[in-house]
Amino acid sequence: MSSAPSTPAPAPSAGAPATPSGAPAATGSPFADVTASDAALRRYLHGLPGVDAVGLEARAAALGTRSIKTTAKAYAIDLAISMIDLTTLEGADTPGKVRSLCAKGISPDPTDRTAPKVAAICVYPDMVATAREALAGSGIHVASVATAFPAGRTALPVKLADTRDAVAAGADEIDMVIDRGAFLAGRYMAVFEEIRAVREACVRPDGSAAHLKVIFENGELSTYDNIRRASWLAMLAGADFIKTSTGKVAVNATPPNTLLMLEAVRDFRAATGTQIGVKPAGGIRTSKDAIKYLVLVNETAGANWLSPDWFRFGASSLLNDLLMQRQKLSTGRYSGPDYVTVD
Structure with missing residues (x-):
């Protein structure tokens, strides 16, 4: 894959300050014309360069072969732990299960207090208050899925109420799902306006706002071109x-x-001067997997994204493997299966 930008930025207006790459700086809105109408948004998204699928997959595979050893591996494992959104999103979730998960997020390895805390605990909206209370003073964020997760198949007022309830209960972060049906039907402005509306619903009475994570469900978008379009649409x-x-x-x-x-x-x-975070979720279960993703981050976006502020793992079982690998590095042997808790 080429390292050149994958999309052209809009031409700067006369007198607009420019970044070193020639794109307009973040003053004003360089993309205002792009989002002015459905036709303009469609034209922009379909004008993005097509994705070279062979090149993309080859580069991802090549970066996945990088060998990370000794102190670099230890650093990567601790960094990955600090990036985890420790998650429980089941119909059988109970307050006790959520409190147990929060305790694990605060102290992932009770036998080793040097193990870092996770970034967030992610729960359904009705469990936000429980998580908030359990995490008080820990510095760990409370994340909540919303907008009729995971399918998102309900009316916008219901999605907004879902979001407001989670924010009112104390959620620091909202993970929303886009309307994939609207996106796949080419109704890009409808998806854009829904994201904007949910973002407004994240604003608290004091003017602060919960951070908004926008979920694409890449497996349903089917093509790399659609994933690129969804990325730009959400940003x-x-x-x-x-x-x-x-x-x-x-x-x-x-x-x-x-x-x-x-x-x-x-x-x-x-193009804009604005940094956006990335969160891969689902199917990342081992330390080896997590380290491959960290290599992707460093080699593609750069070291500025190697922080829980800008990169997260949506995971539940990943933490256990990271802890077991961490112990292996410190003691030279693997622990037994009862070394970590199931939750």
Whole structure:
């Protein structure tokens, strides 16, 4: 894959300050004309360069062969732990299960207090208050899925009420799902306006706002071109993070589709000066997997994204493997299966 930007930025208006790459700086809105109408938005999204699928997959595979050893591996494992959105999104979730998960997020390895905390605990809206109370003073964020997760098949007022309830209960972050039906039907402005409306619903009475993560469900978007379009659409609408998937379908995060999204956030920052985060979710279960994704981040978007502020893993079982590998590095042996908790 070429390292050149994957999309052309709009031409700067006369007198507009420019970034070193020639794109307009983040003063004003360089994309205002792009989002002025449905026709303009469609024209822009379909004008994005087509994705070279062979090149994308080859680059993702090549980066996945990088060998990370000793101190670099130890650093990568701790970084990955600090990037986890530790998640429980089941119909059988109870307050006790959520409190247990929060305790694990605060102290992932009770036998080793040097283990870092996770970035967030992600739950359904009705469990936000429970998580908020359990995490008080820990510095760990409370994330909540919303907008009729995972299918998103309900009316906009219901989606907005879902979001407002989660924010009112204390959610620091909202993970929303886009209307894939509208997107696949080419109704891009409808998707854009829905993201904007949810973003407004994230604003608290004091004017602060929960961060908004926008989930595409890449497995349902089917093509790399659609994933690139969805990435730009969400960023133009004001997403703080773009997220691969819900973890509830057959195809979730993959190295190629995450690489494509990393290229998009890199190019968006070059064009606007605004940095957007990326969250792969679903199917990332081992330390080896997590380290491959960190290599993708470093080699594609750059070191500025190697932080929980800009990159997250949506995961539940990943943490256990990271802890077991962490112990292996420190003691030289693998622990037994009862070393980590199931939740």
